[in-house]
Amino acid sequence: MQTDVLVLGGLSGITAGLSCRRHYPDKKVVLVRKEGTVLIPCGIPYIYGTVGGPQNNVIPDGLLETNNIELVKGEAVSVDREHKLVTLKDGETILYDKLVFATGSLPLVPPIPGVDKKNIYAIKKDFNYLDSVLDEMKSVKDLVIVGGGFIGVEFADECRKGRDINVTVIEALSHCLQMALDDEFCAEAEAKLLETGVKIMTGVKVEAFVGDEAVSGVKLADGTVIKADMVILGIGATPNTELAQKAGLELGFRNAIKVDRYMQTYTDPNVFACGDCAEKQSFFTGRPTGVMLASIATSEARIAGANLYSTVHQNCGAISVFSTIVNGRAFAVAGLTERQARQYGMNIVIGKAEAPDTHPGGMPNSTLIKVKLVFAKETGVLIGGSISGGKSIGEMVNVLSACIMHRMTADDIVKFQMGTHPALTSSPIAYPIVNAACKAVLPIRQ
Numbered sequence: 001m002q003t004d005v006l007v008l009g010g011l012s013g014i015t016a017g018l019s020c021r022r023h024y025p026d027k028k029v030v031l032v033r034k035e036g037t038v039l040i041p042c043g044i045p046y047i048y049g050t051v052g053g054p055q056n057n058v059i060p061d062g063l064l065e066t067n068n069i070e071l072v073k074g075e076a077v078s079v080d081r082e083h084k085l086v087t088l089k090d091g092e093t094i095l096y097d098k099l100v101f102a103t104g105s106l107p108l109v110p111p112i113p114g115v116d117k118k119n120i121y122a123i124k125k126d127f128n129y130l131d132s133v134l135d136e137m138k139s140v141k142d143l144v145i146v147g148g149g150f151i152g153v154e155f156a157d158e159c160r161k162g163r164d165i166n167v168t169v170i171e172a173l174s175h176c177l178q179m180a181l182d183d184e185f186c187a188e189a190e191a192k193l194l195e196t197g198v199k200i201m202t203g204v205k206v207e208a209f210v211g212d213e214a215v216s217g218v219k220l221a222d223g224t225v226i227k228a229d230m231v232i233l234g235i236g237a238t239p240n241t242e243l244a245q246k247a248g249l250e251l252g253f254r255n256a257i258k259v260d261r262y263m264q265t266y267t268d269p270n271v272f273a274c275g276d277c278a279e280k281q282s283f284f285t286g287r288p289t290g291v292m293l294a295s296i297a298t299s300e301a302r303i304a305g306a307n308l309y310s311t312v313h314q315n316c317g318a319i320s321v322f323s324t325i326v327n328g329r330a331f332a333v334a335g336l337t338e339r340q341a342r343q344y345g346m347n348i349v350i351g352k353a354e355a356p357d358t359h360p361g362g363m364p365n366s367t368l369i370k371v372k373l374v375f376a377k378e379t380g381v382l383i384g385g386s387i388s389g390g391k392s393i394g395e396m397v398n399v400l401s402a403c404i405m406h407r408m409t410a411d412d413i414v415k416f417q418m419g420t421h422p423a424l425t426s427s428p429i430a431y432p433i434v435n436a437a438c439k440a441v442l443p444i445r446q
Protein backbone atom coordinates (compact mmCIF):
# COMPACT_ATOMS: atom_id res chain seq x y z
CA MET A 1 0.00 0.00 0.00
CA GLN A 2 1.12 3.56 -0.66
CA THR A 3 -0.16 6.81 0.82
CA ASP A 4 0.72 10.48 1.09
CA VAL A 5 0.09 10.69 4.83
CA LEU A 6 0.28 7.81 7.29
CA VAL A 7 -0.95 8.33 10.84
CA LEU A 8 -0.07 5.80 13.56
CA GLY A 9 -2.64 5.85 16.36
CA GLY A 10 -6.37 6.00 16.69
CA LEU A 11 -7.17 8.85 19.05
CA SER A 12 -5.33 12.13 18.53
CA GLY A 13 -4.42 10.39 15.26
CA ILE A 14 -8.03 10.93 14.17
CA THR A 15 -7.70 14.67 14.78
CA ALA A 16 -4.36 14.76 12.94
CA GLY A 17 -5.96 12.98 10.01
CA LEU A 18 -8.96 15.32 9.98
CA SER A 19 -6.72 18.37 10.17
CA CYS A 20 -4.65 17.09 7.26
CA ARG A 21 -7.82 16.41 5.26
CA ARG A 22 -9.04 20.00 5.86
CA HIS A 23 -5.77 21.57 4.80
CA TYR A 24 -4.75 19.16 2.04
CA PRO A 25 -7.96 17.76 0.51
CA ASP A 26 -6.09 16.05 -2.34
CA LYS A 27 -3.78 13.98 -0.16
CA LYS A 28 -4.41 10.31 0.54
CA VAL A 29 -4.55 9.74 4.31
CA VAL A 30 -4.28 6.32 5.96
CA LEU A 31 -4.68 5.76 9.70
CA VAL A 32 -3.28 2.62 11.32
CA ARG A 33 -4.39 1.62 14.76
CA LYS A 34 -4.03 -1.46 16.89
CA GLU A 35 -7.56 -1.79 18.24
CA GLY A 36 -10.70 -2.98 16.53
CA THR A 37 -12.67 -0.39 18.49
CA VAL A 38 -11.34 2.82 20.02
CA LEU A 39 -12.58 3.78 23.45
CA ILE A 40 -13.06 7.36 24.60
CA PRO A 41 -10.16 7.25 27.07
CA CYS A 42 -11.55 9.94 29.35
CA GLY A 43 -14.77 7.92 29.57
CA ILE A 44 -13.03 4.75 30.81
CA PRO A 45 -13.84 5.22 34.54
CA TYR A 46 -17.52 5.66 33.57
CA ILE A 47 -17.60 2.16 32.05
CA TYR A 48 -17.75 0.89 35.64
CA GLY A 49 -20.74 2.98 36.65
CA THR A 50 -22.61 5.64 34.70
CA VAL A 51 -22.30 4.31 31.12
CA GLY A 52 -22.50 0.62 32.03
CA GLY A 53 -19.93 -0.96 29.72
CA PRO A 54 -17.19 -0.31 27.14
CA GLN A 55 -19.69 -0.68 24.27
CA ASN A 56 -21.24 2.61 25.41
CA ASN A 57 -17.92 4.45 25.41
CA VAL A 58 -16.55 4.19 21.88
CA ILE A 59 -15.43 6.62 19.19
CA PRO A 60 -17.37 5.84 16.02
CA ASP A 61 -15.31 5.12 12.89
CA GLY A 62 -17.85 7.02 10.77
CA LEU A 63 -15.78 10.17 11.23
CA LEU A 64 -12.93 8.57 9.30
CA GLU A 65 -15.18 7.26 6.53
CA THR A 66 -16.97 10.56 5.98
CA ASN A 67 -13.65 12.35 5.76
CA ASN A 68 -12.13 9.90 3.34
CA ILE A 69 -9.48 8.66 5.75
CA GLU A 70 -8.64 5.02 5.16
CA LEU A 71 -8.54 2.91 8.30
CA VAL A 72 -6.15 -0.02 8.61
CA LYS A 73 -6.53 -2.10 11.76
CA GLY A 74 -3.11 -3.41 12.65
CA GLU A 75 -0.01 -2.77 14.71
CA ALA A 76 2.94 -0.95 13.21
CA VAL A 77 6.06 -2.88 14.21
CA SER A 78 8.79 -1.12 12.29
CA VAL A 79 9.50 2.16 10.52
CA ASP A 80 12.16 2.36 7.86
CA ARG A 81 12.64 6.12 7.53
CA GLU A 82 15.16 5.86 4.75
CA HIS A 83 12.68 4.08 2.46
CA LYS A 84 9.63 5.75 4.09
CA LEU A 85 8.10 2.36 4.81
CA VAL A 86 6.06 1.13 7.77
CA THR A 87 5.59 -2.58 8.37
CA LEU A 88 2.62 -3.98 10.26
CA LYS A 89 2.58 -7.05 12.49
CA ASP A 90 0.75 -9.09 9.82
CA GLY A 91 3.51 -8.29 7.32
CA GLU A 92 1.64 -5.62 5.35
CA THR A 93 3.81 -2.68 4.32
CA ILE A 94 2.78 0.94 3.76
CA LEU A 95 4.88 3.49 1.89
CA TYR A 96 4.37 7.06 3.07
CA ASP A 97 5.39 10.56 2.18
CA LYS A 98 4.66 12.08 5.63
CA LEU A 99 4.32 10.08 8.84
CA VAL A 100 2.57 11.13 12.06
CA PHE A 101 3.29 9.33 15.32
CA ALA A 102 0.22 9.44 17.59
CA THR A 103 1.00 6.26 19.47
CA GLY A 104 -0.08 7.67 22.84
CA SER A 105 0.90 6.37 26.24
CA LEU A 106 0.88 3.22 28.33
CA PRO A 107 -0.17 2.98 31.98
CA LEU A 108 2.66 2.93 34.51
CA VAL A 109 3.03 -0.29 36.43
CA PRO A 110 5.14 0.32 39.56
CA PRO A 111 7.90 -2.16 40.40
CA ILE A 112 6.20 -3.13 43.69
CA PRO A 113 6.59 -6.76 44.81
CA GLY A 114 3.52 -8.82 43.86
CA VAL A 115 2.32 -6.36 41.20
CA ASP A 116 2.01 -9.24 38.70
CA LYS A 117 -0.61 -11.09 40.78
CA LYS A 118 -4.01 -11.86 39.28
CA ASN A 119 -6.70 -9.21 39.69
CA ILE A 120 -4.29 -6.27 39.67
CA TYR A 121 -5.10 -4.03 36.74
CA ALA A 122 -3.46 -1.01 35.19
CA ILE A 123 -5.80 1.11 33.07
CA LYS A 124 -5.05 0.03 29.52
CA LYS A 125 -7.13 1.75 26.83
CA ASP A 126 -8.24 -1.61 25.48
CA PHE A 127 -11.86 -2.62 24.95
CA ASN A 128 -11.59 -6.36 25.72
CA TYR A 129 -9.24 -5.88 28.66
CA LEU A 130 -11.51 -3.31 30.30
CA ASP A 131 -14.56 -5.47 29.57
CA SER A 132 -12.92 -8.38 31.40
CA VAL A 133 -12.17 -6.07 34.37
CA LEU A 134 -15.88 -5.14 34.41
CA ASP A 135 -16.76 -8.83 34.42
CA GLU A 136 -14.31 -9.60 37.24
CA MET A 137 -15.72 -6.72 39.25
CA LYS A 138 -19.07 -8.56 39.55
CA SER A 139 -17.59 -10.85 42.21
CA VAL A 140 -15.35 -8.28 43.93
CA LYS A 141 -15.93 -7.31 47.56
CA ASP A 142 -12.83 -5.25 48.40
CA LEU A 143 -11.47 -2.98 45.70
CA VAL A 144 -8.29 -1.03 46.38
CA ILE A 145 -7.31 1.79 44.05
CA VAL A 146 -3.66 2.75 44.17
CA GLY A 147 -3.28 6.41 43.25
CA GLY A 148 -5.63 9.25 44.14
CA GLY A 149 -5.15 11.31 40.99
CA PHE A 150 -8.16 12.17 38.87
CA ILE A 151 -8.26 8.71 37.27
CA GLY A 152 -8.16 6.91 40.65
CA VAL A 153 -10.76 9.23 42.16
CA GLU A 154 -13.09 8.89 39.16
CA PHE A 155 -12.76 5.09 39.33
CA ALA A 156 -13.50 5.10 43.08
CA ASP A 157 -16.61 7.23 42.59
CA GLU A 158 -17.90 5.16 39.67
CA CYS A 159 -17.14 1.68 41.03
CA ARG A 160 -19.39 2.29 44.05
CA LYS A 161 -22.34 3.07 41.78
CA GLY A 162 -24.77 0.13 41.85
CA ARG A 163 -22.26 -2.08 43.68
CA ASP A 164 -22.14 -2.84 47.37
CA ILE A 165 -18.36 -3.11 47.59
CA ASN A 166 -15.66 -1.65 49.80
CA VAL A 167 -13.55 0.81 47.87
CA THR A 168 -10.32 2.21 49.32
CA VAL A 169 -8.13 4.80 47.63
CA ILE A 170 -4.47 4.78 48.67
CA GLU A 171 -2.53 7.95 47.90
CA ALA A 172 1.11 8.61 48.78
CA LEU A 173 0.71 12.41 48.89
CA SER A 174 -1.13 14.15 51.71
CA HIS A 175 -4.26 14.70 49.57
CA CYS A 176 -6.03 13.04 46.68
CA LEU A 177 -5.77 15.16 43.50
CA GLN A 178 -2.85 17.05 45.01
CA MET A 179 -0.88 17.07 41.75
CA ALA A 180 -3.77 18.89 40.09
CA LEU A 181 -5.56 21.01 42.70
CA ASP A 182 -4.74 23.34 45.58
CA ASP A 183 -5.36 21.98 49.07
CA GLU A 184 -8.76 23.62 49.64
CA PHE A 185 -10.16 22.07 46.44
CA CYS A 186 -8.54 18.69 47.30
CA ALA A 187 -10.26 18.77 50.70
CA GLU A 188 -13.60 19.59 49.06
CA ALA A 189 -13.19 16.73 46.55
CA GLU A 190 -12.16 14.29 49.28
CA ALA A 191 -15.23 15.24 51.36
CA LYS A 192 -17.47 14.53 48.36
CA LEU A 193 -15.79 11.18 47.78
CA LEU A 194 -16.09 10.20 51.45
CA GLU A 195 -19.85 10.88 51.25
CA THR A 196 -20.14 7.99 48.75
CA GLY A 197 -18.67 5.57 51.28
CA VAL A 198 -15.24 5.34 49.63
CA LYS A 199 -12.38 5.12 52.13
CA ILE A 200 -9.39 7.35 51.56
CA MET A 201 -5.90 6.74 52.92
CA THR A 202 -3.45 9.54 52.20
CA GLY A 203 0.23 9.95 53.02
CA VAL A 204 0.72 6.17 52.80
CA LYS A 205 2.82 4.11 50.43
CA VAL A 206 2.15 0.62 49.12
CA GLU A 207 5.00 -1.75 49.92
CA ALA A 208 3.72 -5.01 48.43
CA PHE A 209 0.72 -6.82 47.01
CA VAL A 210 0.08 -10.00 49.00
CA GLY A 211 -1.81 -13.20 48.20
CA ASP A 212 -1.16 -16.45 46.39
CA GLU A 213 -1.90 -16.46 42.68
CA ALA A 214 -4.46 -13.68 43.04
CA VAL A 215 -4.14 -10.58 45.17
CA SER A 216 -5.70 -10.79 48.63
CA GLY A 217 -4.32 -7.63 50.20
CA VAL A 218 -2.25 -4.50 49.84
CA LYS A 219 0.58 -4.13 52.32
CA LEU A 220 1.45 -0.59 53.37
CA ALA A 221 4.84 0.72 54.48
CA ASP A 222 3.74 0.61 58.15
CA GLY A 223 2.92 -3.12 57.84
CA THR A 224 -0.88 -2.71 57.69
CA VAL A 225 -2.56 -4.99 55.16
CA ILE A 226 -5.72 -3.72 53.45
CA LYS A 227 -7.98 -6.53 52.25
CA ALA A 228 -8.29 -6.56 48.45
CA ASP A 229 -9.68 -8.98 45.90
CA MET A 230 -9.10 -6.46 43.11
CA VAL A 231 -6.54 -3.66 42.73
CA ILE A 232 -6.66 -0.87 40.17
CA LEU A 233 -3.45 1.04 39.51
CA GLY A 234 -3.96 4.69 38.67
CA ILE A 235 -0.50 6.12 39.09
CA GLY A 236 0.16 7.71 35.73
CA ALA A 237 1.27 6.93 32.21
CA THR A 238 4.42 6.88 30.17
CA PRO A 239 4.85 7.83 26.48
CA ASN A 240 4.53 4.84 24.14
CA THR A 241 7.65 5.44 22.08
CA GLU A 242 9.39 2.09 21.67
CA LEU A 243 8.57 2.07 17.95
CA ALA A 244 9.77 5.67 17.57
CA GLN A 245 13.00 4.81 19.34
CA LYS A 246 13.53 1.78 17.09
CA ALA A 247 12.94 4.11 14.13
CA GLY A 248 15.83 6.24 15.35
CA LEU A 249 13.80 9.26 16.39
CA GLU A 250 15.32 11.38 19.15
CA LEU A 251 13.55 11.07 22.48
CA GLY A 252 13.52 13.71 25.21
CA PHE A 253 11.88 14.24 28.60
CA ARG A 254 10.47 10.97 29.97
CA ASN A 255 11.27 9.29 26.64
CA ALA A 256 8.73 11.35 24.69
CA ILE A 257 9.47 12.06 21.01
CA LYS A 258 11.32 15.34 20.59
CA VAL A 259 9.31 17.77 18.45
CA ASP A 260 9.55 21.45 17.63
CA ARG A 261 6.74 24.02 17.85
CA TYR A 262 5.38 22.76 14.52
CA MET A 263 5.13 19.19 15.86
CA GLN A 264 7.88 18.14 13.46
CA THR A 265 10.33 15.67 14.96
CA TYR A 266 13.86 16.87 15.62
CA THR A 267 15.20 13.94 13.65
CA ASP A 268 13.22 13.77 10.42
CA PRO A 269 11.34 16.59 8.61
CA ASN A 270 8.93 14.02 7.15
CA VAL A 271 7.95 12.65 10.55
CA PHE A 272 5.65 14.50 12.96
CA ALA A 273 4.40 13.50 16.42
CA CYS A 274 1.49 14.58 18.59
CA GLY A 275 -0.33 13.60 21.76
CA ASP A 276 0.94 11.63 24.73
CA CYS A 277 3.91 10.23 22.77
CA ALA A 278 5.24 13.73 21.95
CA GLU A 279 7.39 15.86 24.25
CA LYS A 280 5.65 18.91 25.70
CA GLN A 281 6.89 22.28 26.89
CA SER A 282 5.09 24.19 29.58
CA PHE A 283 3.31 27.32 28.30
CA PHE A 284 4.59 29.09 31.43
CA THR A 285 8.20 28.04 31.77
CA GLY A 286 9.11 26.67 28.34
CA ARG A 287 10.54 23.68 30.14
CA PRO A 288 9.56 20.07 29.33
CA THR A 289 6.51 18.85 31.20
CA GLY A 290 5.07 15.36 31.63
CA VAL A 291 1.43 16.46 31.56
CA MET A 292 -0.74 14.24 29.35
CA LEU A 293 -4.25 15.35 28.53
CA ALA A 294 -6.66 14.85 25.66
CA SER A 295 -6.96 18.64 25.32
CA ILE A 296 -3.23 18.95 24.65
CA ALA A 297 -3.10 15.83 22.46
CA THR A 298 -5.86 17.03 20.11
CA SER A 299 -4.49 20.58 19.93
CA GLU A 300 -1.10 19.17 18.94
CA ALA A 301 -2.79 16.86 16.44
CA ARG A 302 -4.54 19.80 14.73
CA ILE A 303 -1.19 21.57 14.50
CA ALA A 304 0.65 18.49 13.20
CA GLY A 305 -1.99 17.70 10.54
CA ALA A 306 -2.02 21.29 9.28
CA ASN A 307 1.76 21.61 9.14
CA LEU A 308 2.47 18.45 7.14
CA TYR A 309 3.00 20.26 3.82
CA SER A 310 3.32 23.90 4.86
CA THR A 311 3.70 25.85 8.09
CA VAL A 312 0.27 26.82 9.35
CA HIS A 313 0.15 26.66 13.15
CA GLN A 314 2.63 26.94 16.02
CA ASN A 315 2.27 25.18 19.37
CA CYS A 316 2.19 27.69 22.26
CA GLY A 317 3.01 25.02 24.86
CA ALA A 318 0.97 23.03 27.36
CA ILE A 319 -1.40 25.17 29.45
CA SER A 320 -2.88 22.06 31.10
CA VAL A 321 -6.62 22.50 31.43
CA PHE A 322 -8.68 19.73 32.91
CA SER A 323 -11.88 19.02 34.80
CA THR A 324 -13.31 16.18 36.81
CA ILE A 325 -16.42 15.43 38.81
CA VAL A 326 -16.62 13.74 42.19
CA ASN A 327 -20.00 12.64 43.49
CA GLY A 328 -21.77 15.41 41.60
CA ARG A 329 -19.36 18.25 42.37
CA ALA A 330 -17.07 19.39 39.57
CA PHE A 331 -13.47 20.55 39.91
CA ALA A 332 -11.42 22.17 37.18
CA VAL A 333 -8.09 23.89 36.68
CA ALA A 334 -6.54 25.84 33.83
CA GLY A 335 -2.86 26.68 34.01
CA LEU A 336 -1.03 26.88 37.31
CA THR A 337 -2.42 26.30 40.76
CA GLU A 338 -1.21 28.53 43.59
CA ARG A 339 1.01 25.68 44.81
CA GLN A 340 2.64 25.20 41.40
CA ALA A 341 3.20 28.95 40.90
CA ARG A 342 4.87 29.19 44.31
CA GLN A 343 6.99 26.12 43.56
CA TYR A 344 8.23 27.95 40.44
CA GLY A 345 9.12 30.87 42.71
CA MET A 346 6.66 33.20 40.99
CA ASN A 347 5.50 36.40 42.65
CA ILE A 348 1.73 36.06 42.50
CA VAL A 349 -1.56 37.64 43.55
CA ILE A 350 -4.62 35.52 44.29
CA GLY A 351 -8.22 36.61 43.68
CA LYS A 352 -11.11 34.52 44.97
CA ALA A 353 -14.89 34.76 44.57
CA GLU A 354 -17.96 32.62 45.09
CA ALA A 355 -21.47 32.80 43.64
CA PRO A 356 -24.41 30.50 42.93
CA ASP A 357 -24.57 29.34 39.31
CA THR A 358 -28.10 30.76 38.94
CA HIS A 359 -29.69 34.02 39.98
CA PRO A 360 -31.56 34.02 42.23
CA GLY A 361 -29.51 31.39 44.02
CA GLY A 362 -32.69 29.77 45.26
CA MET A 363 -33.49 28.34 41.82
CA PRO A 364 -33.86 24.54 41.71
CA ASN A 365 -30.48 22.73 41.41
CA SER A 366 -28.50 25.91 41.96
CA THR A 367 -24.90 25.14 42.91
CA LEU A 368 -22.27 27.31 44.53
CA ILE A 369 -19.29 28.10 42.28
CA LYS A 370 -15.91 28.82 43.87
CA VAL A 371 -13.26 30.51 41.73
CA LYS A 372 -9.61 31.11 42.54
CA LEU A 373 -7.46 33.02 40.07
CA VAL A 374 -3.67 33.29 40.10
CA PHE A 375 -2.07 36.40 38.56
CA ALA A 376 1.57 37.31 38.02
CA LYS A 377 2.21 40.26 40.35
CA GLU A 378 4.52 42.21 38.03
CA THR A 379 2.32 42.08 34.95
CA GLY A 380 -1.17 41.30 36.24
CA VAL A 381 -1.35 38.46 33.67
CA LEU A 382 -3.58 35.50 34.51
CA ILE A 383 -1.47 32.35 34.91
CA GLY A 384 -3.97 29.99 36.49
CA GLY A 385 -7.51 29.46 37.62
CA SER A 386 -9.24 26.80 39.70
CA ILE A 387 -12.99 26.33 39.97
CA SER A 388 -15.39 24.04 41.79
CA GLY A 389 -19.12 23.92 41.25
CA GLY A 390 -21.71 22.27 39.04
CA LYS A 391 -21.50 21.14 35.42
CA SER A 392 -21.18 24.70 34.08
CA ILE A 393 -17.63 24.98 35.37
CA GLY A 394 -16.52 22.46 32.74
CA GLU A 395 -16.87 25.29 30.23
CA MET A 396 -15.94 28.14 32.58
CA VAL A 397 -12.49 26.62 32.92
CA ASN A 398 -12.17 26.69 29.14
CA VAL A 399 -12.84 30.44 29.27
CA LEU A 400 -9.94 30.69 31.72
CA SER A 401 -7.74 28.65 29.40
CA ALA A 402 -8.45 31.10 26.56
CA CYS A 403 -7.69 34.06 28.86
CA ILE A 404 -4.40 32.45 29.90
CA MET A 405 -3.39 31.60 26.34
CA HIS A 406 -3.95 35.21 25.30
CA ARG A 407 -2.15 36.51 28.36
CA MET A 408 -5.11 38.52 29.59
CA THR A 409 -4.63 40.60 32.69
CA ALA A 410 -6.85 41.14 35.72
CA ASP A 411 -7.71 44.51 34.18
CA ASP A 412 -8.91 42.77 30.97
CA ILE A 413 -11.03 40.30 32.91
CA VAL A 414 -12.61 43.02 35.03
CA LYS A 415 -13.97 44.45 31.76
CA PHE A 416 -15.39 41.09 30.62
CA GLN A 417 -18.88 41.30 29.13
CA MET A 418 -20.23 37.92 30.11
CA GLY A 419 -23.54 36.55 28.87
CA THR A 420 -25.81 35.76 31.79
CA HIS A 421 -29.23 34.27 32.34
CA PRO A 422 -31.03 33.57 35.65
CA ALA A 423 -31.38 29.84 35.00
CA LEU A 424 -28.02 29.34 33.31
CA THR A 425 -25.32 31.45 34.97
CA SER A 426 -24.31 33.42 38.00
CA SER A 427 -25.62 36.95 38.26
CA PRO A 428 -23.68 39.57 36.29
CA ILE A 429 -23.16 41.36 39.62
CA ALA A 430 -21.63 38.30 41.23
CA TYR A 431 -20.04 36.56 38.21
CA PRO A 432 -17.20 34.82 40.04
CA ILE A 433 -14.47 34.90 37.38
CA VAL A 434 -14.90 38.66 37.05
CA ASN A 435 -15.24 39.26 40.77
CA ALA A 436 -12.12 37.21 41.53
CA ALA A 437 -10.23 39.39 39.02
CA CYS A 438 -11.70 42.56 40.60
CA LYS A 439 -10.31 41.48 43.96
CA ALA A 440 -6.83 41.02 42.50
CA VAL A 441 -6.60 44.42 40.81
CA LEU A 442 -5.61 46.50 43.84
CA PRO A 443 -3.04 44.04 45.24
CA ILE A 444 -1.47 43.84 41.76
CA ARG A 445 -1.17 47.64 41.59
CA GLN A 446 0.23 48.02 45.11
Ligand SMILES: Cc1cc2nc3c(=O)[nH]c(=O)nc-3n(C[C@H](O)[C@H](O)[C@H](O)COP(=O)(O)OP(=O)(O)OC[C@H]3O[C@@H](n4cnc5c(N)ncnc54)[C@H](O)[C@@H]3O)c2cc1C
Residues within 6 Å of the ligand: 008, 009, 010, 011, 012, 013, 032, 033, 034, 035, 038, 041, 042, 043, 044, 045, 074, 075, 076, 077, 102, 103, 104, 105, 106, 123, 125, 151, 240, 243, 274, 275, 276, 277, 292, 293, 294, 295, 296, 297, 322, 323
Ligand atom coordinates in the same frame (compact mmCIF):
# COMPACT_ATOMS: atom_id res chain seq x y z
C1 LIG B 1 -8.81 6.63 32.46
C2 LIG B 1 -8.36 7.89 31.79
C3 LIG B 1 -9.10 9.03 31.91
C4 LIG B 1 -8.69 10.21 31.30
N1 LIG B 1 -9.45 11.32 31.45
C5 LIG B 1 -9.08 12.46 30.83
C6 LIG B 1 -9.89 13.63 30.90
O1 LIG B 1 -10.95 13.63 31.54
N2 LIG B 1 -9.47 14.74 30.25
C7 LIG B 1 -8.31 14.78 29.53
O2 LIG B 1 -7.99 15.81 28.94
N3 LIG B 1 -7.52 13.69 29.45
C8 LIG B 1 -7.87 12.54 30.07
N4 LIG B 1 -7.08 11.42 29.95
C9 LIG B 1 -5.84 11.50 29.17
C10 LIG B 1 -6.14 11.29 27.69
O3 LIG B 1 -6.91 10.13 27.56
C11 LIG B 1 -4.88 11.19 26.87
O4 LIG B 1 -4.14 12.36 27.02
C12 LIG B 1 -5.23 10.95 25.42
O5 LIG B 1 -5.84 9.70 25.26
C13 LIG B 1 -3.98 11.02 24.57
O6 LIG B 1 -4.32 10.73 23.26
P1 LIG B 1 -3.23 10.08 22.27
O7 LIG B 1 -3.87 9.97 20.95
O8 LIG B 1 -1.97 10.80 22.39
O9 LIG B 1 -2.94 8.62 22.86
P2 LIG B 1 -3.81 7.35 23.16
O10 LIG B 1 -5.18 7.71 23.60
O11 LIG B 1 -2.98 6.52 24.07
O12 LIG B 1 -3.95 6.63 21.75
C14 LIG B 1 -2.87 6.01 21.14
C15 LIG B 1 -3.36 5.21 19.96
O13 LIG B 1 -2.24 4.69 19.24
C16 LIG B 1 -2.44 3.31 18.97
N5 LIG B 1 -1.12 2.68 18.79
C17 LIG B 1 -0.09 2.68 19.67
N6 LIG B 1 0.96 2.03 19.14
C18 LIG B 1 0.57 1.63 17.91
C19 LIG B 1 1.22 0.90 16.88
N7 LIG B 1 2.47 0.46 17.02
N8 LIG B 1 0.53 0.63 15.75
C20 LIG B 1 -0.74 1.07 15.60
N9 LIG B 1 -1.40 1.78 16.55
C21 LIG B 1 -0.75 2.04 17.68
C22 LIG B 1 -3.20 2.85 20.18
O14 LIG B 1 -3.75 1.60 19.95
C23 LIG B 1 -4.20 4.02 20.31
O15 LIG B 1 -5.22 3.92 19.39
C24 LIG B 1 -7.48 10.23 30.55
C25 LIG B 1 -6.73 9.05 30.42
C26 LIG B 1 -7.17 7.90 31.01
C27 LIG B 1 -6.36 6.64 30.85
